[in-house]
Amino acid sequence: MRLKVNGQEVEVQEGTLLLEITDPPHLCYHPHTETRGLCRLCLVEVNGRLLPACATQAQEGMEVRTDTEDLRTLRKTLLEWLALFTDLSLAPGLQGLLEAYGAHPGRWGRVPETRKEREPIRDNPFFLRDYAKCINCRRCVDACGEGIMGVWALTLEGRGLLAHPTTPLDRPLPETPCVFCGNCIQVCPTGALRPLSMEV
Amino acid sequence: MRTTCPYCGVGCQVEPEIQGGRILRVLAPDIPPNHGALCVKGRFGLDFPFSGKRLLYPMVREDRRQAFRRVSWDEALDYTASQLLAVLKRRGPEAIAIFPSAKTTNEEVYLTQKLARALLSTNHVDHCSRLCHSSSTVALSRSLGGASMTNPIEDIWKTDLFLVVGSNTTETHPVIGAMIKKRVRQGAGLIVVDPRYTGMAEAATLWLRVRPGTDLFLLNAMARHILEEGLWDQGYVEERTEGFAEWRASLEPYTLEEAERITSVEKEKIALAARLYATTKRAGAYWAMGVTQHTKGTATAQALVNLALLTGKVGKEGAGLNPLRGQNNVQGAGDMGALPDVFPGYLKVSDQAARKRFEALWGVELNPEPGLRMTEVFEGIPKVEAIYLIGEDPVTSEPYQDHLKAKLKALPFLVVQDILENETTPFAHVVLPAASFLEKDGTFTNTDRRVQRIRKLLDPPGEARPDWWIVQELGKRLARALGRPWALYPGPEAIWEEVRRAIPEMMGGITYRRLEGEGVRWPCPHEDHPGEAVLFRERFNTPSGKARFFPVHFTPPAETPSEEYPFTLSTGRVLFHWHGGTLSRNSQLKEAYPELKVEVNPKDAQRLGIGDGEVIQVVSRRGRIQARAWVTERTPEGVVYAPFHFAEAPANRLTLNALDPFSRIPEYKVSAVRLEKLD
Ligand code: SF4
Ligand code: SF4
Ligand code: SF4
Ligand code: FES
Numbered sequence: 001m002r003l004k005v006n007g008q009e010v011e012v013q014e015g016t017l018l019l020e021i022t023d024p025p026h027l028c029y030h031p032h033t034e035t036r037g038l039c040r041l042c043l044v045e046v047n048g049r050l051l052p053a054c055a056t057q058a059q060e061g062m063e064v065r066t067d068t069e070d071l072r073t074l075r076k077t078l079l080e081w082l083a084l085f086t087d088l089s090l091a092p093g094l095q096g097l098l099e100a101y102g103a104h105p106g107r108w109g110r111v112p113e114t115r116k117e118r119e120p121i122r123d124n125p126f127f128l129r130d131y132a133k134c135i136n137c138r139r140c141v142d143a144c145g146e147g148i149m150g151v152w153a154l155t156l157e158g159r160g161l162l163a164h165p166t167t168p169l170d171r172p173l174p175e176t177p178c179v180f181c182g183n184c185i186q187v188c189p190t191g192a193l194r195p196l197s198m199e200v
Numbered sequence: 201m202r203t204t205c206p207y208c209g210v211g212c213q214v215e216p217e218i219q220g221g222r223i224l225r226v227l228a229p230d231i232p233p234n235h236g237a238l239c240v241k242g243r244f245g246l247d248f249p250f251s252g253k254r255l256l257y258p259m260v261r262e263d264r265r266q267a268f269r270r271v272s273w274d275e276a277l278d279y280t281a282s283q284l285l286a287v288l289k290r291r292g293p294e295a296i297a298i299f300p301s302a303k304t305t306n307e308e309v310y311l312t313q314k315l316a317r318a319l320l321s322t323n324h325v326d327h328c329s330r331l332c333h334s335s336s337t338v339a340l341s342r343s344l345g346g347a348s349m350t351n352p353i354e355d356i357w358k359t360d361l362f363l364v365v366g367s368n369t370t371e372t373h374p375v376i377g378a379m380i381k382k383r384v385r386q387g388a389g390l391i392v393v394d395p396r397y398t399g400m401a402e403a404a405t406l407w408l409r410v411r412p413g414t415d416l417f418l419l420n421a422m423a424r425h426i427l428e429e430g431l432w433d434q435g436y437v438e439e440r441t442e443g444f445a446e447w448r449a450s451l452e453p454y455t456l457e458e459a460e461r462i463t464s465v466e467k468e469k470i471a472l473a474a475r476l477y478a479t480t481k482r483a484g485a486y487w488a489m490g491v492t493q494h495t496k497g498t499a500t501a502q503a504l505v506n507l508a509l510l511t512g513k514v515g516k517e518g519a520g521l522n523p524l525r526g527q528n529n530v531q532g533a534g535d536m537g538a539l540p541d542v543f544p545g546y547l548k549v550s551d552q553a554a555r556k557r558f559e560a561l562w563g564v565e566l567n568p569e570p571g572l573r574m575t576e577v578f579e580g581i582p583k584v585e586a587i588y589l590i591g592e593d594p595v596t597s598e599p600y601q602d603h604l605k606a607k608l609k610a611l612p613f614l615v616v617q618d619i620l621e622n623e624t625t626p627f628a629h630v631v632l633p634a635a636s637f638l639e640k641d642g643t644f645t646n647t648d649r650r651v652q653r654i655r656k657l658l659d660p661p662g663e664a665r666p667d668w669w670i671v672q673e674l675g676k677r678l679a680r681a682l683g684r685p686w687a688l689y690p691g692p693e694a695i696w697e698e699v700r701r702a703i704p705e706m707m708g709g710i711t712y713r714r715l716e717g718e719g720v721r722w723p724c725p726h727e728d729h730p731g732e733a734v735l736f737r738e739r740f741n742t743p744s745g746k747a748r749f750f751p752v753h754f755t756p757p758a759e760t761p762s763e764e765y766p767f768t769l770s771t772g773r774v775l776f777h778w779h780g781g782t783l784s785r786n787s788q789l790k791e792a793y794p795e796l797k798v799e800v801n802p803k804d805a806q807r808l809g810i811g812d813g814e815v816i817q818v819v820s821r822r823g824r825i826q827a828r829a830w831v832t833e834r835t836p837e838g839v840v841y842a843p844f845h846f847a848e849a850p851a852n853r854l855t856l857n858a859l860d861p862f863s864r865i866p867e868y869k870v871s872a873v874r875l876e877k878l879d
Contacts, residue, residue: 032235032237125791126243126244150378150382150385179239179775180243181237181239181378182240182243185225186228195226197223197224197788198225
């Protein structure tokens with residue numbers, strides 16, 4: 001089928017995600033997990049509407065625009081909020097995006113209580129969970145549960161700004177069915193989950 | 201840079217990031233077989249090459265009462281060669297055995313068995329799969345003419361029913377275990393036959409908790425029931441198999457009632473399992489040590505083969521017979537001829553045409569007598585006078601440890617070539633330090649026949665050298681003294697090129713260049729061939745092209761519980777460790793599982809007054825070990841389970857060396873023990 005991306009005709013197979021043929025910034029989508037449509041960073045304009053490219057399949061005749069002024073402003077704002085609430089120091093990709101979109105988190109002033117204040121959790125010999133750096137993409141939760149391992153040692157707890165992935169009832173990982181496969185680490189985009197071997 | 205995990209037969213692709221002499225982290229690329237997923241061993245257990253226990257320099261001693269002397273490579277190799285030559289001269293090739301390792305590369309195994317056969321004229325060549333899947337190998341080879349997984353790992357996604365027998369898949373092949381579990385979440389059925397409540401049993405749609413060592417009876421009863429209900433694949437049996445009538449008659453005693461009595465699984469459950477397996481078109485059988493490590497290991501593997509043939513499951517997508525191979529390169533070690541009766545490519549040593557092929561290639565005359573198997577070699581001491589061990593630790597892995605130690609003490613000459621000091625090193629005369637998987641190039645072949653690259657990411661520490669280099673140098677010395685030809689190779693790729701020439705029907709199309717991307721599965725006869733995924737689609741690899749049924753009968757385990765030893769001991773692995781523990785216990789993994797825990801059923805524990813976490817003694821007729829009791833429903837009443845990774849509390853001090861008559865595998869899974877409280 002054929003569609004237009006930024007004015008250019010493209011030919012694609014049925015079932016193709018817009019993310020596979022366009023290149024907007026994206027964060028929550030991962031091919032091994034079912035996570036998508038959460039971070040809104042990959043929004044593109046489709047026939048005038050804003051849709052997440054990671055959760056939208058290409059359709060005949062679509063007119064897709066990936067880089068309008070509106071989209072740039074939206075992404076800039078989203079990135080600023082991310083940076084306000086989250087410690088992005090171990091996510092070089094995101095830092096690059098902040099720069100590319102001219103994001104200035106400072107213009108929003110100081111934010112009272114955020115997850116940035118959370119202390120890293122060291123409860124096992126292999127990796128730490130540093131939720132100050134977590135952007136709630138849920139990739140880890142899915143990798144541990146449905147997506148790959150099927151052990152559900154991670155889940156989402158809390159609400160609103162403080163919602164975050166952790167173990168059920170916040171139990172230490174060794175007391176959960178965790179098998180320390182580290183697949184959650186592999187899919188984590190921000191370094192919130194990282195091996196102890198990376199600590200100096 | 202991408203390489204292959206050195207632990208299990210899944211053969212996951214890994215990308216270790218190394219910085220300042222340590223591993224920073226390990227990621228996995230998005231290619232087969234693991235597509236980005238890993239288990240704890242591949243993710244956190246790859247740092248053993250940095251262990252303080254690395255063997256760094258060649259060492260020699262003429263006599264076990266002396267201390268080892270550090271020597272130069274030249275001296276170590278000259279000495280080894282002269283000792284081997286002396287034994288050869290005095291006692292002939294029958295007195296020398298060489299064990300290449302299923303942890304070394306294909307290239308290294310090939311070169312090692314070539315050294316044994318072409319220079320020392322001995323066929324006493326074997327490796328550790330003697331202790332794991334030799335039973336499967338015998339059963340599959342004689343029935344199908346080939347002994348590997350018939351189906352690729354990806355077929356898991358096409359399988360509608362898994363029959364998993366005696367495999368603790370989530371702990372021993374974790375990435376495959378996770379895939380099977382995911383497929384079950386998508387709706388596939390999972391029948392698990394296991395005495396223990398493993399992760400697989402937990403995920404099962406139907407769990408048959410057999411009494412240890414009785415699965416053969418259960419499998420035969422399933423077959424009999426399928427026949428009775430008329431659910432077998434008549435067309436398939438007629439067209440593609442032979443020996444059916446005789447086998448069918450042999451099933452007479454295996455009624456459901458009798459099966460319930462022997463296995464303690466309700467007959468309705470057995471009938472249901474039979475019906476499901478027979479009527480699901482894409483039903484795949486998977487198995488591991490629970491099937492093979494018995495005195496009737498071959499018979500039990502055979503019962504599975506018979507069952508699959510009866511229901512027409514072999515040669516089809518999403519089905520098949522799939523023994524899960526243990527070591528990272530156990531498939532490759534067999535393919536490369538690390539077996540006493542076959543050359544590379546499973547060509548029989550006793551077959552003249554096969555011999556001619558290798559005589560022409562290597563330019564020497566070859567010994568037509570199949571050699572001794574590993575377990576027989578150790579029994580053969582002191583008639584066997586010299587053993588050259590590569591990457592093996594028999595003191596930990598062989599059964600009945602005290603007996604084995606006595607044998608090793610009586611052995612006149614032992615060479616240990618390894619990366620880390622282990623329990624066998626103290627028995628050696630020569631110690632040769634080898635390079636680890638991070639420090640050399642080559643290929644491993646995983647459980648589904650995929651040949652994959654390993655890549656040199658580091659220089660070996662001290663004076664350690666890759667196994668191929670050591671073997672090549674030793675060969676050079678032997679060849680010179682014997683006046684025989686011995687080719688020299690600039691590196692592993694050149695050795696692989698010879699493998700391609702040696703067995704083109706199997707490996708001809710697999711080049712290092714092709715392996716830059718993903719691995720390629722054998723058989724792959726030429727470079728345009730994609731590699732075969734499903735084996736035996738049209739015909740079996742037997743002379744008639746048909747698969748063969750073999751009648752097999754149930755016998756009780758060699759040792760049954762008695763008044764004095766009322767428990768059945770079963771041995772195996774845990775997720776965090778690997779075999780003798782030499783690798784995993786010298787890595788980050790040791791912290792997660794520091795000491796031996798023996799599983800005891802709560803009812804037994806209560807009766808004996810054993811508390812969870814209490815230190816107890818496990819005693820068999822052959823010895824005793826100390827362990828911490830883990831009181832858990834995982835193990836059934838009357839059964840205790842002990843992992844064998846702990847040198848200081850070796851489960852194999854307790855096991856007996858009763859052997860399967862065909863594969864000579866020891867019966868690790870059943871021995872009689874009692875539990876004693878301390879003081
Ligand atoms: S390491 Fe533990 S928490 Fe992370 S995916 Fe594996 S099982 Fe889940
Ligand atoms: S820990 Fe990482 S993977 Fe999990 S939700 Fe947070 S950012 Fe995403
Ligand atoms: S499943 Fe096997 S090959 Fe894969 S990471 Fe684990 S030990 Fe390594
Ligand atoms: S990547 Fe599409 S919404 Fe997050």
